[in-house]
Amino acid sequence: MGTVAVYDADYSSAAEVIEKAFSDFGVNLENKNVVIKPNVIGPFGVSRAITTHPSVVAGVVKAVAARRPARIVVGDNPGVRGYGLNKTSAQRSGLLDVCSDYYVNLSEEGVSAPMKSRFTDKVTISRTFLETDFYISIPKFKTHMLTHITGAIKNSFGMLVGGQKTAIHRLAQSCETFSEALVDIYQLRAPDLVVMDAVIGMEGKGPSSEDLREIGKIIVSDNGVELDAVMAVMMGMDPVRVPMLQLAQERGLGRISLGSIKTVGPIAQIENFKLPSKMMRGPVGFILWHLLTHLMTSRPVPIEDKCSKCGICEQHCPVGAIQLKPYPTVNPERCISCFCCMELCPNSALDVTNKVKRYRGRFKY
Ligand code: SF4
Ligand code: SF4
Numbered sequence: 001m002g003t004v005a006v007y008d009a010d011y012s013s014a015a016e017v018i019e020k021a022f023s024d025f026g027v028n029l030e031n032k033n034v035v036i037k038p039n040v041i042g043p044f045g046v047s048r049a050i051t052t053h054p055s056v057v058a059g060v061v062k063a064v065a066a067r068r069p070a071r072i073v074v075g076d077n078p079g080v081r082g083y084g085l086n087k088t089s090a091q092r093s094g095l096l097d098v099c100s101d102y103y104v105n106l107s108e109e110g111v112s113a114p115m116k117s118r119f120t121d122k123v124t125i126s127r128t129f130l131e132t133d134f135y136i137s138i139p140k141f142k143t144h145m146l147t148h149i150t151g152a153i154k155n156s157f158g159m160l161v162g163g164q165k166t167a168i169h170r171l172a173q174s175c176e177t178f179s180e181a182l183v184d185i186y187q188l189r190a191p192d193l194v195v196m197d198a199v200i201g202m203e204g205k206g207p208s209s210e211d212l213r214e215i216g217k218i219i220v221s222d223n224g225v226e227l228d229a230v231m232a233v234m235m236g237m238d239p240v241r242v243p244m245l246q247l248a249q250e251r252g253l254g255r256i257s258l259g260s261i262k263t264v265g266p267i268a269q270i271e272n273f274k275l276p277s278k279m280m281r282g283p284v285g286f287i288l289w290h291l292l293t294h295l296m297t298s299r300p301v302p303i304e305d306k307c308s309k310c311g312i313c314e315q316h317c318p319v320g321a322i323q324l325k326p327y328p329t330v331n332p333e334r335c336i337s338c339f340c341c342m343e344l345c346p347n348s349a350l351d352v353t354n355k356v357k358r359y360r361g362r363f364k365y
Contacts, residue, residue, distance in 0.1 A: 001254055002223025004230045006265035009218040011199055015059035018195060021220040022063040024264075027193060029067035032133035036060055036102070037191075038095065039139045039155050040076040041207065042344045043085060046094045049200045050208045050343075052138045054094030056197040056218065060138055061099045073128050074099045075106040077158045077165070078344075104128070110161040117184035119171040124164040129189045137191035137224060141198035141215060141231055143206030143276045145339055145352065147179050148242045150207045151231050152194045152224030156186040166318030169340065179244035183251065186224065190253065194224045196231065203235070204274040205352055208343050211274055225254025226261045233258050236273050277352065299335050299353055300342055302327045306349035313341035313350065 005024060009017040038052035046054060057074065064072055078089040086107045090096050096103055106126035113130060115123045129135060139155035147154060157165060172181040196219040204211035215234075221227035225248040229239040239245045239256040249256045258267070300313075304327050314322040321334035322341060328350070342350045 002221055002226050003262045003264060004219065004221040004223070004227050006230070006263070006267055007218045007220065008216060009199055010216060011053055011055040014053070014055045014199070014218060015062055017218050018056070018059035018220075019063050019066075021195065021218070022067070025193065025220065025222060027063070027067065029064055029069040029134055031068070031070045033071045033131070034064050034069045034073070034134045034136065035128050035132040036064065036072065036074045036099075036136045036138065037076055037129075037155065037158060038074070038093070039150070039158070040078050040089050040093045040095060041158075042078050043089045043092045043346055044208075045092050048208075048210075048348075049202065049212050050140070050142075051089075051093040052140055052197045053199060054098045056138060056195065056199070057095060058098035060136060060195055061102060064136070069134075072102045073104045073106075073132070074102040075104045075126075075128075077106050077126060077161050107161050110164070113188065115184055115188055117181065119168065119177070119181050119184070123168070123185070123188070124161050125159050125188060126161060129159045132189075134193070135189060135191045137194045139194065139196050141196055141201035141217075141219070141234075143203055143209075143235065143274075145205055145207075145276045145342075146175055147182065147244055148175070148237060148276060149228060149232055149235065149244070150202075151196065151228035152191060152221075153182050153186045153228055153244055153248060154207075156188075156191070156224075157182055159189065160185065166316070166340070169318045176243050179242075180247055182244055183247045183253070186248070187251070187253070191224050192222065194219075194221050194227050196220070196227060198231070198234075204276065206276060207339070208345075208348070210348055213270070213273065215270065223254045225249065225256065229254070229256035229261060230258070230263065230267055232256075234267060234270055234273075236269050236275065299330050299332055300328075300339065300350040301330065301353045303349050303351055306347045308347055308349070310346065312344050312346065316344050317341055 110124040142150040144150040172178040198217040201215045
């Protein structure tokens with residue numbers, strides 16, 4: 001269906017590598033309206049490596065501009081509701097430094113659109129994604145505690161405006177249901193091209209942990225599902241065991257077994273890559289994962305010496321599970337383990353615990 005190309009890269013060579021990729025993929029943008037969507041999940045600085053690196057965004061913008069499009073829009077809907085944080089997030093992630101002429105606050109242009117889904121029949125999406133001629137997604141190479149991976153499919157979640165995203169988290173709370181909702185959203189408007197920032201990736205407790213990993217790649221594809229499957233293989237996961245990928249394949253959106261994907265460049269499993277803590281591979285582990293969900297369901301807990309008591313986590317928890325007293329306390333009966341709070345905490349002041357760890361007395365709510 002598509003091609004996945006893996007290029008060696010660092011941030012200083014990103015623009016050159018991306019130009020070569022555009023040329024390899026024969027990207028023609030003349031007189032087209034183009035939207036470029038990095039992964040800007042919140043007000044995080046570049047050094048955290050949670051968001052798409054600005055040099056990758058700059059490289060994509062440069063390659064697009066060279067192809068004489070009618071219009072370029074760069075933006076994202078971080079997990080926030082207002083203009084202030086959208087622009088602040090763009091600023092802190094370095095986006096405004098490299099493409100302020102093209103930045104648009106996508107949170108301000110939400111429109112209601114029908115969606116084929118068992119969770120809801122309509123969503124609020126930024127209009128640009130529905131109207132664009134060419135959509136370029138620029139996700140990060142990251143793990144995810146709930147969905148196993150963060151990649152092209154997950155990056156599509158940011159087509160929805162902030163408040164809509166929290167509603168989806170409420171409607172689809174498990175790994176399987178949230179993965180299904182993400183595929184529903186991805187299908188609203190699949191990207192035409194995906195350029196993944198895999199120069200510095202994230203392992204372990206993604207999507208916003210401090211476990212960074214130098215990978216030294218930029219991965220490009222005209223099929224987001226197939227790119228995500230290649231990323232999963234590089235992480236050491238079997239794509240078939242990632243519910244989001246399995247469902248996407250069932251719906252005919254892409255192939256997920258490495259042997260059936262057309263690839264260019266060397267694809268190797270990264271040595272000793274740390275998987276998210278809920279990941280249990282193999283058929284027995286997969287069954288156990290379901291049986292042990294109750295015991296292993298993870299919840300956030302504050303790290304008090306890092307917490308500034310800013311209240312961002314309390315403000316944005318989609319189910320009102322957090323109260324500041326004066327540090328955040330999480331109501332385990334309400335928490336749906338969406339990890340929005342971890343994504344949004346500006347100080348990495350939230351860790352993860354589960355019933356097993358609590359019984360051992362490592363953490364208290
Ligand atoms: S945990 Fe993070 S987001 Fe929540 S109050 Fe503390 S610093 Fe703010
Ligand atoms: S406490 Fe955090 S993980 Fe739990 S529901 Fe609220 S935002 Fe999601």
